[in-house]
Amino acid sequence: MPVYKIFIVAISLIVSLGVNARADRASPPGQRCTVETTNLVSVTIGNINKAPTITNTLSFSCSLSRAIPADRHMAYCWHIHDSSAGTKPFTYRYATLGSGRNQSRIGFNIYSNGTRVGDRRNEYNIIGYPTKVNDTLYRVDDPITVRFEGNEGVSNLPSGKYIYNNPQTHVTMYMLQPGDALDYRNACGVTNGDVTGTGNAKGNTVVDINIRTYCDIRVGSDMVFPRQFSLKNPVAAQAQVVVNCSAGTDYNVTLDNGQNYSDNMRHMKLQGGDDMIAYSLTPEQWVDTGSSFDQAFSIYGEVPAQATPPVGAYRDAVVVTVDIIK
Template sequence: MRLTLASALACVTVALLAAAQPSLAQALSCSFSINNLNFGTVDSLSGAPARTSANLRASCNGLPNREVVICPNLGSGTGGAKPTTRSMNNSANILEYQLYSDPARLIPWGSYLWPYSPKPPEMNLTLDASGRGSISRQIYGEVFGGQTTAATGSYLSTFSGTHATFLYRYAPSSCYGAVTGSMVHPNFLVTATVAPNCLIATKDVDFGARGVLSSAVDATGQVAVTCTPNTSYTVSLSGGLSNGTPTARKMFKGKETVTYGLYKDPARSQPWGDASTPGSTMPGSGNGQTRYLPVYGRVRPQATPSAGVYTDTVVVTVTY
């Protein structure tokens, strides 16, 4: 009896091991790859957004013809996040952006592991007869326009560890139920570069209607300059159509002229010119805000030409 019982137990044990081996060989495993999101050079003074996208690819091995549910959680990244935005960092400076699950960039790509909404988009993959399968999805990014206070330089946010927690498991299941399954932490970067830039706008110097030019005639115009923070610049004014000196430009009506000057100060003692006249340009440093620079004009007493409209064109140049 003892020999017979031992033989039976041995047969049962061998059968159980043989049955377990295929199941272990077909355990579900998935790997993920994500391209870096590089926004390139961003014009922070423009009101237009900067956009890019990256490809997320999942490859899985498991039971033939089974459906796999993937929950790709993307959190704040090392740059941090607010309820409606994520951030890239450059020292103490930030550049705000967002990741989206749709090409219209209306639905942010979220995570079960952060306090904001919405949650991550669910990815569903059906394995083939050999137990293999792959699926891809785009991650859409947008840097918001009009971030005039973003300083020049390179910006970065890193997604790794808990910032990128991907869960996967066999169906039936859902990303909107209990957060369970096998866990993987893929890595990728979000990067952008804010380049130095300046915008200018002008208001004409209009001396109005005058009679005899027996006394000085003053008028004021304006140059508005907006430059990215930490951008040094100079504003120069050309010599006009006559290529005159800062205090001896000329307005024309045909061959007749009226001589005038442009200055940096209300006393009209500091001529405003270009690099051909050392010290006559206007220096500055950008902070993302618009700087309004008055242009002080003066027509000095001179022989009066015939009546009519006299004009000149002065080119404003911002060098940075």
């Protein structure tokens, strides 16, 4: 069903025209870490094949009971553990709807600085040097990108909330000895391919993907032409409409002809009278794809040069409609 709103086009005439973590902490002696980012993805998608890339930041910090020696450095290591993957390499992560053999699923992967985030295996951990806040506090804010992958040929997914198997973000910080290189083994304290050691923390990771096709539209601002004394020269103004459609949903926006259309022109009518002022709007129609966020569009109006009508306020109402393209 089309969704529509009305925006107002108006002009006033004077004289001649006035027209707004929970983290399950492991707290070994001397070090305590906290995972602050728990909600990695929260998006509503209409078409998985046109779903946008989601960006976020993984943040965690570790506090020490005392400062480390001047010749030492801290290193960090993190990964996102998926209980269904175990310690085996995987191609995609999946958020699922329902259970059993016939469950629907959405494939995706998580990246940080271009590296795919893995599950426990050494080569898929994200490593680096943390930011030193003070002598006993270190912090990490790593960029995260979520890309929907492995969904080729998938269409007409059932509506509903797709759940990603309650994964956890595991973080670790280690003190490097003099001469230690920043590699997986030193940053993660790796033994037999697993992460061990002090300063670990686990934070519940939420991946919230809703499949639902929707569109909404609202008027950001009406079109109000500046006051004029004469219409011997063209007068310009603009309005704004805001569209919010589910990610990947194609939609079409159209404007109707207003309340006083004649002679192939829209007209504003004198309030309390019958006199008219002709005007035009552009664009009158456009097609775009939703992102699940507000998308603002400008509509430009022009009163062409014409005979100046009697003094007063002139007004028209235009209906703007958004239709979902199937």
